[in-house]
Amino acid sequence: MHHFFVAPSDVEQDRVFIKGSDARHIAKVLRLIKGDKITVSDGAKNLYKVELANVALNVVECRIIESISIETQPYFKLTLMQCLPKSSKMELVIQKGTELGVSCFVPLMCKRTIVKLDEKSIKTKLRRWKKIAYEAAKQSRRLTVPEVLEPISLREAIEKIDEKALILMPWEGEQAVLLKDVLSEYEKLNRAYVIIGPEGGFETEEVELAKKHNAKIVSLGKRIMRTETAGLYVASVLVYLFGE
Template sequence: MDRFFVEKKNINLENNTCIIEGEDVKHISKVLRCKIGEELEICDNDNNEYICEITSIDKDNVILDILESVDIKRESDLKVKLYQGLPKGPKMEMILQKLTEIGVDEIILVQTKRSVVNVSDKKEDKKIERWERIIYEAAKQSKRGKIPKLRGILSFKEALEDMKENDLNIAPYENERTKSIKQAVKGVDINNIGIFVGPEGGFEDIEIKSIEEIKGQVVSLGPRILRTETASVVASSIVLYELSDIGGNE
């Protein structure tokens, strides 16, 4: 069943109705070619979801009746924030898609010393808009209970300040050979965790020292060197496995 996110204000639980607006209207009517009477999954981006039946379709909106609420825990209690040193475009798209699928809560774009890409952080920037759309589509496909936030572009210094709010921060680094993620998180009471992954060229030594100065844990992802797009997904998956719901730990 196809899934769509709507704002809470568009869900009326008193009348058991829901309204879909914006680009999704065209997707429902022109791409999926949905008809009146067909059912869709609707989520309010706050872990509440409903099975709804289409009652009206026009060029501006789709109106649905709410048939039932769905009681499934889609989101982890652990909040994972992935700080991503800016890679090149195609790699960024894959990172955003896969991190959304596995359950990362927030993705923060960071300009590091070895980042070769410069992107404006203005909302109208086409790359940002495209990346947000990729996250949205991945959230629908993977049946997330919320759409992960995309934030940035932060400077390295701004990222370090932001990381101070987390219960724990880790940074995979190719020159670290002994400390694993499992060792870093063991015995620590964690509600939210930051993971900082460098761009294609990795971190510079001075950046690693700065992460350690704010008590970030530098960790190894194993004996093989991973590309940045692989490291982001692998590190997040290990964290969610060790502390949360990947692998059925909850």
């Protein structure tokens, strides 16, 4: 069953209105018609099973058949802070991270970040990244679309972190502490941050700064992963251990 997102304001009594490019997609690409059923999430905590009542290119009117209650218990929230990788690799991180269950992406600028973005290209990139997160959330039938924040410096990012959460920073220079050594201390977890360095790795002072803010510096083992792989690896492990 196809899955779409709307804003809470698009839900009125027993009706849901899907607008813009999603309406066009329903009408022209998926060619759904009156009577077809889809699911719609308001991006917050409501999920609806709906029947299409009227399909037009600019707006699709749906009738709510069933309001599916979502567990309101705290769920696992995972923030992936990823130093901006080269070329289009951030897109891969956001698409795959969304499928895996990352809740929030924070693109980082570190000392050794190679990519330089001016204000205009940041806006373009951010728009594209949000669209990728949105599409991946639809495809993987997530209830919420993960946030993608504006790129900030590692220092700013670290200062904003909730230090009571688990903060993981994989680093090539760490030899003694494995990811497993840290994670095996937790039976349950509802909040984690993962901070991934750029192609050239973190500088020692960046690691020291993170340590001061309670980050756990870990080794991912003998294999060296590319920057975009490291974040997806740690996200996979965290979601497996704490996400269901």
